[in-house]
Amino acid sequence: MQIYVSKGCLDKNIKNISEFLKLDLVTTLPTYESYFQYDKDGLSFVGDSSNSRSLLHVDFLKGKLGWRLKRAQHEGNLKKALGKKDKKLFIFDATAGLLSDTMIFLSLGHKVVAVEQSKILFCLVNDAIQRARDKIPYLNNLEFLNDNSQLVYKKQDKVFDAIYLDPMYPIIKKSTKKRGSINNIKQILEIENLASDEEEIIDIFMKYNYKKIIVKRPLKSEKKYSNINYQVKGKTTRFDIYI
Numbered sequence: 562m563q564i565y566v567s568k569g570c571l572d573k574n575i576k577n578i579s580e581f582l583k584l585d586l587v588t589t590l591p592t593y594e595s596y597f598q599y600d601k602d603g604l605s606f607v608g609d610s611s612n613s614r615s616l617l618h619v620d621f622l623k624g625k626l627g628w629r630l631k632r633a634q635h636e637g638n639l640k641k642a643l644g645k646k647d648k649k650l651f652i653f654d655a656t657a658g659l660l661s662d663t664m665i666f667l668s669l670g671h672k673v674v675a676v677e678q679s680k681i682l683f684c685l686v687n688d689a690i691q692r693a694r695d696k697i698p699y700l701n702n703l704e705f706l707n708d709n710s711q712l713v714y715k716k717q718d719k720v721f722d723a724i725y726l727d728p729m730y731p732i733i734k735k736s737t738k739k740r741g742s743i744n745n746i747k748q749i750l751e752i753e754n755l756a757s758d759e760e761e762i763i764d765i766f767m768k769y770n771y772k773k774i775i776v777k778r779p780l781k782s783e784k785k786y787s788n789i790n791y792q793v794k795g796k797t798t799r800f801d802i803y804i
Contacts, residue, residue: 562597565598571586574597574688578597584597595609596745603689608744616745620693621689621692622692629664641793641800643669643723650666650671650672651671651722652671653724653800655676655708657676657677658746659686659783660689671702673702675705676714677748681728681749711765711798723775724775763776775800776803779799786803789803
């Protein structure tokens, strides 16, 4: 895989990304495989599927996520899952992904340590963070890491109010009908051989000491544990809460 850099966009940021991912920077548009694209809008992943191209780009200032952040107070189900408390929480997001739910946590005033194992997803999200940092002050309450979340959690000497798990990727991996960003995420996880790891993470974190675990699941998915304290259900997803 390569990183295609648009004319006039070669800067220190993309050089650091290139070194981190150990990928070459090129100025000729790749035509035969998935690749990264870096232009005035930042970093994107361009997926190759069935002779067509689809782009995955993370932006906290506009688009679907930007709209969610502007109306974060309306995220009723997510707020219920956290609990009806005025207390500002310290949350460990073990499956950060595109950081969409963690950004809601931050916008509600909470502090978050978020961990993403995929180097590709980490770079896409971290690039979005850097572009938004000056305009979204609560990003200062985020610690975003590229690592194995289990190892990070075991090294922490802090007590978290909640562990957040969103192991959706293995489920979307099985779908052949999904398009757009979900299909790109599927490709990324396959490229990095991470597609089978996410589901097991629930079992591992359930064995740790915790105050609360919040697991995000598809609404009709099977209940894996019987000791659920309560559930918060939406139209397509639910939150299983263990205390």
